[in-house]
Amino acid sequence: xxxxxxxxxxxxxxxxxxxxxxxxxxxxxxxxxxxxxxxxxxxxxxxxxxxxxxxxxxxxxxxxxxxxxxxxxxxxxxxxxxxxxxxxxxxxxxxxxxxxxxxxxxxxxxxxxxxxxxxxxxxxxxxxxxxxxxxxxxxxxxxxxxxxxxxxxxxxxxxxxxxxxxxxxxxxxxxxxxxxxxxxxxxxxxxxxxxxxxxxxxxxxxxxxxxxxxxxxxxxxxxxxxxxxxxxxxxxxxxxxxxxxxxxxxxxxxxxxxxxxxxxxxxxxxxxxxxxxxxxxxxxxxxxxxxxxxxxxxxxxxxxxxxxxxxxxxxxxxxxxxxxxxxxxxxxxxxxxxxxxxxxxxxxxxxxxxxxxxxxxxxxxxxxxxxxxxxxxxxxxxxxxxxxxxxxxxxxxxxxxxxxxxxxxxxxxxxxxxxxxxxxxxxxxxxxxxxxxxxxxxxxxxxxxxxxxxxxxxxxxxxxxxxxxxxxxxxxxxxxxxxxxxxxxxxxxxxxxxxxxxxxxxxxxxxxxxxxxxxxxxxxxxxxxxxxxxxxxxxxxxxxxxxxxxxxxxxxxxxxxxxxxxxxxxxxxxxxxxxxxxxxxxxxxxxxxxxxxxxxxxxxxxxxxxxxxxxxxxxxxxxxxxxxxxxxxxxxxxxxxxxxxxxxxxxxxxxxxxxxxxxxxxxxxxxxxxxxxxxxxxxxxxxxxxxxxxxxxxxxxxxxxxxxxxxxxxxxxxxxxxxxxxxxxxxxx
Numbered sequence: 001x002x003x004x005x006x007x008x009x010x011x012x013x014x015x016x017x018x019x020x021x022x023x024x025x026x027x028x029x030x031x032x033x034x035x036x037x038x039x040x041x042x043x044x045x046x047x048x049x050x051x052x053x054x055x056x057x058x059x060x061x062x063x064x065x066x067x068x069x070x071x072x073x074x075x076x077x078x079x080x081x082x083x084x085x086x087x088x089x090x091x092x093x094x095x096x097x098x099x100x101x102x103x104x105x106x107x108x109x110x111x112x113x114x115x116x117x118x119x120x121x122x123x124x125x126x127x128x129x130x131x132x133x134x135x136x137x138x139x140x141x142x143x144x145x146x147x148x149x150x151x152x153x154x155x156x157x158x159x160x161x162x163x164x165x166x167x168x169x170x171x172x173x174x175x176x177x178x179x180x181x182x183x184x185x186x187x188x189x190x191x192x193x194x195x196x197x198x199x200x201x202x203x204x205x206x207x208x209x210x211x212x213x214x215x216x217x218x219x220x221x222x223x224x225x226x227x228x229x230x231x232x233x234x235x236x237x238x239x240x241x242x243x244x245x246x247x248x249x250x251x252x253x254x255x256x257x258x259x260x261x262x263x264x265x266x267x268x269x270x271x272x273x274x275x276x277x278x279x280x281x282x283x284x285x286x287x288x289x290x291x292x293x294x295x296x297x298x299x300x301x302x303x304x305x306x307x308x309x310x311x312x313x314x315x316x317x318x319x320x321x322x323x324x325x326x327x328x329x330x331x332x333x334x335x336x337x338x339x340x341x342x343x344x345x346x347x348x349x350x351x352x353x354x355x356x357x358x359x360x361x362x363x364x365x366x367x368x369x370x371x372x373x374x375x376x377x378x379x380x381x382x383x384x385x386x387x388x389x390x391x392x393x394x395x396x397x398x399x400x401x402x403x404x405x406x407x408x409x410x411x412x413x414x415x416x417x418x419x420x421x422x423x424x425x426x427x428x429x430x431x432x433x434x435x436x437x438x439x440x441x442x443x444x445x446x447x448x449x450x451x452x453x454x455x456x457x458x459x460x461x462x463x464x465x466x467x468x469x470x471x472x473x474x475x476x477x478x479x480x481x482x483x484x485x486x487x488x489x490x491x492x493x494x495x496x497x498x499x500x501x502x503x504x505x506x507x508x509x510x511x512x513x514x515x516x517x518x519x520x521x522x523x524x525x526x527x528x529x530x531x532x533x534x535x536x537x538x539x540x541x542x543x544x545x546x547x548x549x550x551x552x553x554x555x556x557x558x559x560x561x562x563x564x565x566x567x568x569x570x571x572x573x574x575x576x577x578x579x580x581x582x583x584x585x586x587x588x589x590x591x592x593x594x595x596x597x598x599x600x601x602x603x604x605x606x607x608x609x610x611x612x613x614x615x616x617x618x619x620x621x622x623x624x625x626x627x628x629x630x631x632x633x634x635x636x637x638x639x640x641x642x643x644x645x646x647x648x649x650x651x652x653x654x655x656x657x658x659x660x661x662x663x664x665x666x667x668x669x670x671x672x673x674x675x676x677x678x679x680x681x682x683x684x685x686x687x688x689x690x691x692x693x694x695x696x697x698x699x700x701x702x703x704x705x706x707x708x709x710x711x712x713x714x715x716x717x718x719x720x721x722x723x724x725x726x727x728x729x730x731x732x733x
Contacts, residue, residue, distance in 0.1 A: 651683070
């Protein structure tokens with residue numbers, strides 16, 4: 001298993017995470033249709049926010065067990081749990097499936113598992129209980145099973161883990177049956193979990209940890225329950241057999257086999273089955289411990305008045321006083337078959353057990369059928385029952401480990417951990433004083449192609465033409481100078497009269513012939529053509545549309561046009577965008593704001609000109625620049641940086657037009673972006689306008705600061721001449 005997993009991890013191809021995250025919503029809608037909640041890729045967690053009543057019920061049960069050790073609840077107390085579970089309200093707008101923010105560079109195995117994770121959460125929405133629970137149904141499930149264990153307090157963590165495990169098996173089994181096409185992605189998810197568990201196990205053992213039976217029992221129960229018969233899954237079973245054969249026998253051919261069989265058969269409608277079977281499994285493990293029940297002074301001598309069960313099925317437990325203590329001389333007689341209860345007076349109330357105990361009767365699940373066991377993929381195979389294991393010792397070890405979390409991973413946890421690792425690698429080059437571009441929720445961002453103003457297209461066109469007329473001299477100067485620079489660099493020079501070359505020099509043919517007739521070697525017979533420099537250019541112009549730009553709005557628009565129009569006129573691809581504050585999160589719960597994210601709100605990108613659009617036909621858009629909100633400058637730069645990285649041109653520029661400082665800590669992100677741009681061969685130039693914009697000279701390593709639009713073209717041209725060094729940056733055509 002180690003070799004295969006190691007090779008797979010090292011050779012995983014990668015995808016663009018930014019493009020891939022758009023597929024999550026389609027995956028969820030494919031399962032849930034109109035019932036699909038909002039789907040987001042944000043933060044670093046996976047969760048499905050909805051009204052999970054059974055999950056809340058189990059938490060209430062566990063809290064009560066801890067506060068009332070050794071006691072048994074009444075139907076009235078069960079009703080209180082149900083009431084609290086049903087109180088949970090999640091509005092339609094709050095329903096949300098959240099998939100952790102997808103890294104920009106996404107390993108393909110992680111990408112496949114992410115889709116499987118989206119399907120898994122969809123199955124929860126489809127099959128897990130979101131309805132109101134009824135006291136009668138929960139009491140019928142809980143009370144007889146509660147009576148089998150003398151104290152549930154030490155088992156609360158195990159109860160939560162087993163109920164989650166069984167529910168995951170149920171929803172994935174039924175989901176793969178109803179939606180056959182998802183099976184491959186669910187196999188990808190399971191393989192991914194196995195890989196993560198293997199890595200976690202290796203680390204655990206290296207740090208001095210010891211293997212525990214509980215982890216192996218839960219892994220085997222889960223894997224057999226899910227039934228994904230992949231290569232990695234078969235290798236995992238080989239490892240389980242080598243490291244913990246007793247766990248294999250306990251689950252596949254021993255006392256837990258009938259509960260596995262029942263788990264696999266849970267129907268889509270049985271949305272409380274996870275609670276019932278989790279209690280059954282733990283009660284069976286307690287029973288296997290073989291601890292004898294204490295004989296109380298008041299023993300039941302009659303049969304159960306409700307179902308007629310014999311007296312040995314009636315268990316006496318202490319009655320809780322509701323404050324963590326017991327009612328003196330009162331106990332509750334409970335039937336472990338039907339859950340019937342009766343408060344009785346006793347001479348001596350049972351003491352709180354030092355360890356969980358159960359009645360000695362069999363659990364509610366059917367006993368294992370003789371001559372069968374469960375094989376790969378969850379199918380029954382004919383094999384002889386194995387009886388060579390001491391289940392008492394194994395069960396005692398399981399109970400001892402019940403208060404510790406097992407190293408079992410669910411899909412959400414496995415994916416969360418992996419994405420953190422991938423993001424860590426992606427940001428491993430961050431230097432001191434830098435910060436990663438890391439929005440909490442990129443799904444809040446919007447890209448808007450600028451539309452006509454309320455005054456209409458004709459009016460916008462007039463305003464744009466007026467602005468163009470006001471910078472006619474500046475645009476003409478830039479266009480002329482840029483054309484001169486480009487043309488001069490594109491010209492080639494031919495040198496005649498050189499001793500070596502591929503072409504004969506027409507100017508030295510006579511001299512060469514004379515030399516040959518004289519039986520001499522021509523010394524200047526060839527000509528050489530110089531390299532032709534590729535001066536193809538592409539530029540992204542990024543404009544600050546923050547509220548502070550209001551006083552410089554006209555000047556900013558003029559500079560926007562002064563750069564865009566000449567480059568477009570020379571045939572260079574140009575992208576012109578504006579950046580401003582966008583949407584806020586619509587979720588009602590508080591976001592824990594951690595330092596790893598540079599922003600928590602959305603950003604709106606206004607597209608004034610796309611790469612393939614001609615400036616003349618869309619020039620009216622430049623009349624509609626805005627001035628509102630903050631200055632999410634790092635996000636405007638990131639948009640341009642990603643767009644330019646995909647361009648093939650030799651010379652690529654980003655011009656950031658602003659009047660001042662960016663939002664808080666964006667300067668740390670920009671510092672890293674400048675370094676990334678340089679490594680990608682992209683020139684990042686800050687363009688400051690007005691007296692408040694001198695900050696660009698310290699923020700950007702390359703900048704142009706101008707008091708007025710008049711002097712701007714000459715300053716920009718000087719900077720471009722300095723950057724475009726033909727001795728270092730050229731391509732031979």
